[in-house]
Amino acid sequence: MRKLYSIGLVALCFGALTIGSTAQESNTTANGDRKEFSKVGVSSGTFLNIPVGARAVGIGSGFAGIADDPSALYWNSAGITQIPGASAAYSYSSMFAGMTHNFAGAIFPVGASYKAGISAISYGSDDIEVTTMFQQDGTGEKYKARDLALGLSFAGQLTDQFSFGVTGKFISLALAQESASGVAFDVGTLYKPGILGMRLGFAVQNLSAPLKFTGNGLVRTGGVDETTGSQNSDQQLEALESSLPLTFRAGLSSNLMEGDENNSLLVNTEFSTASDRNEFVSLGAEYVWNNLLAARAGYQFGSTDGFGISGGVGVKYETGSFYGQLDYAIRPHKTLGLVNLITASVRFQ
Numbered sequence: 001m002r003k004l005y006s007i008g009l010v011a012l013c014f015g016a017l018t019i020g021s022t023a024q025e026s027n028t029t030a031n032g033d034r035k036e037f038s039k040v041g042v043s044s045g046t047f048l049n050i051p052v053g054a055r056a057v058g059i060g061s062g063f064a065g066i067a068d069d070p071s072a073l074y075w076n077s078a079g080i081t082q083i084p085g086a087s088a089a090y091s092y093s094s095m096f097a098g099m100t101h102n103f104a105g106a107i108f109p110v111g112a113s114y115k116a117g118i119s120a121i122s123y124g125s126d127d128i129e130v131t132t133m134f135q136q137d138g139t140g141e142k143y144k145a146r147d148l149a150l151g152l153s154f155a156g157q158l159t160d161q162f163s164f165g166v167t168g169k170f171i172s173l174a175l176a177q178e179s180a181s182g183v184a185f186d187v188g189t190l191y192k193p194g195i196l197g198m199r200l201g202f203a204v205q206n207l208s209a210p211l212k213f214t215g216n217g218l219v220r221t222g223g224v225d226e227t228t229g230s231q232n233s234d235q236q237l238e239a240l241e242s243s244l245p246l247t248f249r250a251g252l253s254s255n256l257m258e259g260d261e262n263n264s265l266l267v268n269t270e271f272s273t274a275s276d277r278n279e280f281v282s283l284g285a286e287y288v289w290n291n292l293l294a295a296r297a298g299y300q301f302g303s304t305d306g307f308g309i310s311g312g313v314g315v316k317y318e319t320g321s322f323y324g325q326l327d328y329a330i331r332p333h334k335t336l337g338l339v340n341l342i343t344a345s346v347r348f349q
Helices: 002-025 054-058 077-082
Strands: 088-094 100-109 114-124 145-157 160-176 180-189 199-208 247-255 261-275 277-288 293-303 309-319 322-333 337-348
Touching: 054 277, 054 309, 054 337, 077 114, 077 145, 077 160, 077 180, 077 199, 088 160, 114 199, 180 247
Parallel strands: none
Antiparallel strands: 088 100, 088 337, 100 114, 114 145, 145 160, 160 180, 180 199, 199 247, 247 261, 261 277, 277 293, 293 309, 309 322, 322 337
16 A cells, blocks of 8 residues: 555656656747747856766666666766766767767765765866858867866765755856856755655755956957057946856655665656756666666656657666776757767776
8 A cells, every 4th residue: 555655656756757848848939939038048058968978878867866877976976876886977968060078086084974076077078169240161260168067965864764965166168268167056956755765955055256257368469549549548448247057956856666676666756946047857767687687768848949759778787895887878969969988987896
């Protein structure tokens, strides 16, 4: 009876979030355009919205309510308290137009109930040719785009059911000769009701002051005065301030096969909204056989960034105090093609 009640509770929660997503999707005009004002482009540092970890991406890019591997340093730092011993992970993704996205993180214990972690996220390009209206084949000069986030996290298990996490991040944004930098903070919580392996996670990300770009590219060289023939002084242009994408996540997950030694079926949903994009809901599932092989599938409802369905596979290896995992995910874009992710992680107890 308790199990039936638990399944019903999970279904009710998942359904409520899905209905919210459907209502959002219905808020469109006859030709399919959204009625509300688009928030795309109102923030800088949008690389912080790119999901991290092949496992999380495979189940629909929602992980705040699971957060039980090193990618929790990105999704919800409260979850690193669930990881026994010390662990580390590296994730690589090849994006569009030669852009790459990388994540690296490490977690280690600092007490019986506390964990700390360090992380780095980079997003950028190789050399790009400088072109002008009159030199469309290139001027011979090159530039790069490179964004970086370095994080330091601390999390504590306050009770058997509740944990918290805080992350401080240094953010650096660079494009050609212009750059901006600042500090941001993430705060997260994770709660386990004790029913059917349920976890409820909340995270607020990228709390920061506005950033402003500076650099030599914002200097306009003074020309020659046609009247006097003298050289005019250079002009320093001032860029407008912009904020990082303030993000809120609410995730719910449950293991529907809790207690089964050979099988695991993890289902997950997450509601996400940010200051520079519309709200969406992700749904996903992960099936693990014999704690060895994993298959994943997910979908984003209401997403306006061109992504919808996703999937992936994983393989685990465990012996003694060593644990290793290799995960792969695929994320098709509606117009730009496929995004592939691969993540390798290790753990030592």
